[in-house]
Amino acid sequence: MNVKYVLALKGNPGNPDAPKKYYAQTKSVGDITLKQISREIAENSSTVSDTDVLAVLNDLTKILNRHLKNGEIVRFGDFGTFQINIKSEGAESEEKFTTAMITDTKVTYRPGSDVREMLNNIKFEKL
Template identity: 60%
Template structure:
């Protein structure tokens, strides 16, 4: 498995006078849709069609959103887990904090063992 990268020159915002450095940025080599994933999964099975898999993936997406919206951590076994992460302004005391200080919510993904193993074996090549 090989991941392509490009380079981006960036400065340090905390030290504007410091020389800029080059950093790697992962380059996408395409996309995979729900439909193509469902066909790929169905091809590995003799008992389900791509339509069956697509229906399950659609329901999975809805269940993930519903459970995250209710504040639950959603664990997918060896695949990984999803949870919510909040960004807020600080308050001087606990009593002065209100939900109005919460600025955004993001979804956090923590990869499981299969994805961690994939990350550990990646090779990199500079894109053209």
């Protein structure tokens, strides 16, 4: 199956007078839940049930959150790594900086070798 995309006409925010251009944007064709993933994993294994897999995936989510919250980089082998990143307002000096100046937090994901390989071989189809 190919990744679907649509074209969107967008202006250049750095140069509002520049002509607009068409850019590709991915378009999802659905989603999958953790419960559905657990069933799919269980179907490919003869030794565990989907309930067992779901329990492990739920614990994995809790552990991932705990370690990210502790400021650790979480490495999932060939799947990739997760890390907390922040944005903040600037301060005139270190003494004037407060945590209230932190404006955004996000989790950054960097793909591992298996996911990079998938990305290198991906095919696209206009929706």
